[in-house]
Amino acid sequence: MSLKNFEFKAVIAVLAVFGVLFAIGAEPPEQPKYQKYFDNFKQNNKIDELVLNVLKSRDIPPSETCPDDVFLRRACLDLTGTIPTSQEARNFLGDKDPKKRAKLIDRLLSKNEFAVYWSMKWGDLLRIKAEFPSNLWPNAAQAYARMVKDRIQNNTPYDKFVRELLTTSGSNFRDPAVNFYRAFQERSPQLLAENAVQNFMGLRLAESGLTENQILGMAAFFTKVGYKGTEEWKEEIIFFNPAGKPLTDKEGKPVLPTPLNGKAFEIPADTDPRLVFADWLTSPKNPWFARNIVNRVWYWLMGRGIVHEPDDMRAENAPWSSELLKYLENELIAQNFDLKHIYRLILNSNTYQLSAKSNEGNDEDEDGFSHYRVRRLEAEVIIDAICQITGTGESYQSAIPEPFTFLPNNQRAIDIADGSITSPVLEMFGKPPRNTSFESERNSVPSVTQVQHLLNSSSIERKIVNGRLIQQLISQRKNDVNLVDELYLRILSRFPTEEEKKLALAYLTDTKRRANESATDIAWALINTSEFILKH
Amino acid sequence: MAKRKNRTYLKKKITRKSFFKSVLYGAGGIIFTGLLDSKAFGQLLENKPKAKSVIQIWMWGGPPHLDTFDPKPDAGKDYCGPLNRPIDTNVPGIKIGQLLPLLAKQADKYSLLRGMTHGNTGHETAAYMVQTGRKPGEGLVYPGMGAVVSLFRGQPPEYKGALPPYITVTTPQGRFSECGFMASKYKPFSTGGDPSREPFAVEGIVSETVSEERQKTRKEFLKNIDSFTRSMMEDPLVKVIESCQEQAYSMILGEARRGFLLNEETKETRDLYGRNRFGQSCLLAKRLVERGVPYITINYGGWDTHKRHFEAMNQKLPEFDKALSALIQDLTDKKLLDSTIVICGGEFGRTPRISWEDPWYGGRSHYGKAFSYFVAGGGFKGGQVVGKTDGTGENVIERPIYPWDLIVSMYELLGIDKNAKLPHPQGLTAYANPYTAGVISAKETGGMLKEIM
Structure with missing residues (x-):
């Protein structure tokens, strides 16, 4: 059959179908309106196949795969609770290896920060805390947290x-x-x-x-x-x-x-x-055990459980996709309960790597995974990121029991073993009090108070003005373009766009202010963008 | 089919929007309007409540009842130490500690609860009982009074102010989580800074170093440079942040911040309160009450005086006396005392019998069996003493008052319905009122403070 002939027949067929529909007054059949989104969706592994099936059946088109800079920051935050340094960002963005995402995932999974960050989550679930209401006592809390971190580190x-x-x-x-x-x-x-x-x-x-x-x-x-x-x-x-x-x-x-x-x-x-x-x-036969943990890992990485909420897996609370849940459960059991295997599967999937930007058909997809779910960084992660960027420390203490516990100034918040050791800023950003084991105890909803703190607190201001960041960048800058690049890489893990570069350079060279004041303001502004405090 | 889909989307949209609206306006918040939690969780009494605001002076560490509001001059040196000459007050028959001469002139305006008891001597557990009115171990961690009061009284129509409804001066209370199981948006706003310094920097609101001009320049630049927010305007979380920034700036550059500008007070007034952190904190609390803020806690530490107790008292009590008496007088003059409850006390009292030996050198330890609270205003009568301890102040012998008795009395004056429920994240039933919850046994209550209400 020649092409022309085929086209002709096709047109006739389509017309005929329309004619029939018109005649019986029915709606036209669902157009494969989103077909191109489904076609463009890369399938990196089995997860993607199962997710795509659901998205197709619900007619929800997936977003595009996210660009490298977004992926880098996201993977670092999700796996290690730590933003990349400017050097890490430069290296990754300059790397031409087509397998660089998979390699980054493996690197992150073996980092010390992986164990640190995930023992923080386990510390929440197990309520590791010296005093009320767990009352473990300080050295027992420390020993317990160390044991948990050690098991995660060794991938027990x-x-x-x-x-x-x-x-x-x-x-x-x-x-x-x-x-x-x-x-x-x-x-x-x-x-x-x-x-x-x-x-x-x-x-x-x-x-x-x-x-x-x-x-x-x-x-x-x-x-x-x-x-x-x-x-x-x-x-x-x-x-x-x-x-x-x-x-x-x-x-x-x-x-x-x-x-x-x-x-x-x-x-x-x-x-x-x-x-x-x-x-x-x-036992692998227990119907809840593997299912619970793979669903939690999915929740931790994707921001929503396949069954949601993850600590409410009643039979009536149906999973978004039982095939997907079953698949992950089987994978975990087949790999002898190697949790990193599940992390790796999820991180490598295109589903995980989708952009947070919604498209015409998925902006209302609330319970599914058609785009990456935007979330506010956890309290500990925000403070650590600001300290890392500005080259400053933060003090944490426990006023219970006496004698008080003070931690050294370079302590990372994600590495605080004992939930009784805290700071007002951590509490403001919703660090869980470890009163209960509910996942929802961690509150990462942005509030006016938090935003005010970032915009206008003496603590953040001091960090930017007095920390190493501005001092170093001003004294070591090669030129203004380089300074702007470096601010973007350190704070947002990416290069500025042309438009952003133009704006920042104009601000920097405005003679109304001294250069370090201008650089301070730019750093301040980048920290206050929603891009900074959101995982995206 | 397409139509049906659209309709479900529409429904979702509404849910999501209203969800974020409630998130937004309740969020640790500054401006509280619109859809609000308190309506869903109990209602205020219909008759007009007497009290509108609470100033809680939280003397954590545990102040000594014998040296303040329940002196026992006849108990001898081992109980009184050097403070063995209590003074008369302007109410016949009531004597208080000798280091409180200014408060002695105002005893008609406040009442003393000498029958306070709960028997616990651990800071955190006792603080939990005193702040929440609950016994530990109900399986839930309850919110403190401040969070409860700001839930029920901190939203329109009761409160329409721009300042947060629950403010701690200057640091959070510590030692217990203020919001308990309720979301962290019910945590207090802490001012930070030191109100006795000039300027008084209020974290996030009044900056010490950034001028108003520069704030405006920065705001403008941030708006221009934030391309992510522009490209993600459909995202609900991005919208929340944008709106939070708008509200934050209405504080940073707006009228509400004046509540914190203590230099608007006269020099005389500031001197009257005492030019120290606690004194100026009390003055700040008064300014916040003037603006309708329903719950203010002054976090006033330094009372855990195991060692060299009397040296500490010589230093602390005069400052306490000056500031608290100035506050009571100022509230009276401004006609605010009738609608403002002032309570002072800690998580417990201090051991009546003094430890003279090494290493305490005249110290007092934790004591939960008997201690005192100071209450004034908001419907509490003045010039009364409720409860009585024995000759050494070690046991309550008349009219015991448990922490929940005091808290339930306050809730009554504040008009919080006794059946009001608290929002629980897993939807469990949780009553604001400990009596209603049915967890208090008859032998562990002295009942509401009817005698002074």
């Missing part, structure tokens, strides 16, 4: 990590995983179970439509957790206490440890029920 398989938290016995100072059982105001079996279930199964025990007996059955795994003091000040031993009092149901009958998906366990009197619980929980 996730099932082993959870098992260690749940089954360790010993001293809060020397066997820090036992602090899992200490971070509670009240240490009832119900509260222990509630927390384990929330953190490791993504379920809110009290709100998941379970019967009271089901809840008691889960709590019964934790009736033999014993606590005792020692001669050492504030040392506490967590141990298997066979004499622990069983729970009783309404009729006064003792409750046996019972998993949510099965029959009661007959646990021999000399066996620690925590071991049985950990076996059940971390």
Whole structure:
């Protein structure tokens, strides 16, 4: 069939279809209006295939893939909570290697800051805090946080990590995983179970439509957790206490440890029920365990869970795509609970690498992943970034207990182990108080107070004026263009556009101000752009 | 099909917009208008509440009841130390500590709660009880009074001011998280700076170094250079930031900042309050009350005097006496005392029996079994004493007052409905009023302070 002939036939066919539709008064069929967006969507891995299926079925066109400078800043922030230095930015942007994104991801995953940043998140979930309401005590909080960071650094398989938290016995100072059982105001079996279930199964025990007996059955795994003091000040031993009092149901009958998906366990009197619980929980067959953590990792990286909220994985709370969730779950199990594998899959996907800019058809996509979800940087990350840019430090302290704890001035906020050590600025930007394990406890909504602080506080002003940034740039500048480039690279991890360069140069060379005042104002302005405090 | 899709989009749009509107206006906020949380979570009483504002003088560390409002001159040297000559006040029968002569002339304007008790001696747990009116360990971490009051009284129509509804002078309270389980937008705005210095720099509002002219130049330049905001105007978060900047500038360059300009007061007034950080903090609190701010906390530390307690008292109490008496007088003169509750106290009192030995050299430790609070105004009567301790000030023997008794009484004067609920992030039911929540047992309450209301 010649081309011409084909075209002719096609036109006739289209007309015929229209004719028929017109005749029966129906709407024209859905135009493949967004086809070009779907065609342009690169499929880097299986995630993209599964995401594309959903987007197509909902007729939501994906955004474009983001440019390199955006990707660099985003990946650095999402994986390490740290903005790139100007040199890192220059290197990455100048690199011609087509695999440079994948290589950057691998580099970031092996950085120390990766472990630091993710132990901060785990510190939130585990409520690592010296004082109220966890009351771990300062050296126990430090030991606990160090243990968590060490396991992340060594990429300990996730099932082993959870098992260690749940089954360790010993001293809060020397066997820090036992602090899992200490971070509670009240240490009832119900509260222990509630927390384990929330953190490791993504379920809110009290709100998941379970019967009271089901809840008691889960709590019964934790009736033999014993606590005792020692001669050492504030040392506490967590141990298997066979004499622990069983729970009783309404009729006064003792409750046996019972998993949510099965029959009661007959646990021999000399066996620690925590071991049985950990076996059940971390088994690849457990329907909640792997599913919960891959959904959380997705939430942490993408800003929204496949099931949302990530600590509310009730059956009625349907996933955005069950295929995607199942795929990630299977991947985690197949790779022996190597969490970095999941991070790598997500970061390398085109879905993750989409632009934050919406297009004609996806600007209202609120629960999906058709574009990157803009989020405000976490409190700790903002302060660290400003310190890094300006070459200054920040002071953190805990006024509890006496003697007060002060940290050295070069302390990074993402590396503060103990949630009791803080600063008013961190609190203003919504650092979670670690009162509960809810993900929503971290509040990253911008507020007037925060914006005011960035615009007009003596603390930010001092950092810009007195820090190394301006001093160094002014004294070492080769020329004005270079100065402007360097400010952009340090603060926004990119080169200025032509228009921005023109504006900045005009401001810089305006003789109404001294050059360092102008440079200060430009740095101040860049820090106050929404581009700076948003992940995008 | 296309139509149906559009309609669901429309619905989404509304939800999202109103969500961000509520986020925006509640956000740690400066201008509070529009859709507001308090309406969804309980309502104010219909009759007009007496109190509109609260000034809380938070004496953290724990001030000594024996040396201030509950002196025990007959208990001997081991209890009184050098402060064994309490003075008469202008209310017959009421004596207070000898280092408070100015307050002694005003006892008709305030009442003393000598029956305060909760039995806890840990700073943070006691602070939690006193600030929230809750016992620790309910599984939830409750917000402090300031957050609760600003939730119910800090929004239109009750409060239409441009200043934040909950302000701490000059630092946050520390030792407990003010907003508890409520979102961090209910945290207070902290002024920072030192009001006794000139100029008084208020973090984010009044700059010490950047002139108004330069503020304007910067603002203009920022607007021009922020290409990201222009290209992302569809993004809800970008919109929130833009609007926050607008509001921030209405403070930085606008009228509301005058609340912080203490140099608008006369020299005499400033001297009257005392030219020190605490004195000028009290003066600032008065200026904020004049502007309708519903809750102000003066974070007044330095009371944790385990060692050399009496040296500290000789220094602190005269400054406290001068500033607090000036504040009470000033509020009275401005006819603001009737609508402003002033409360002073810490998380507990200090051990009546003095530790003379090494290493304390005359120290007092933490004491939660008995302590005192000072209350004035906003519907609390003056010239009264509520509760009584024994001869050494170690036990409450009449009319115990628990922290929740005081807080519930304040909520009543402020017109906060006893069934009002607090917004909980996971939607759990949480009552503002500890009595209503049913967590207080009968033996742990002395009831509301009806005798002085």
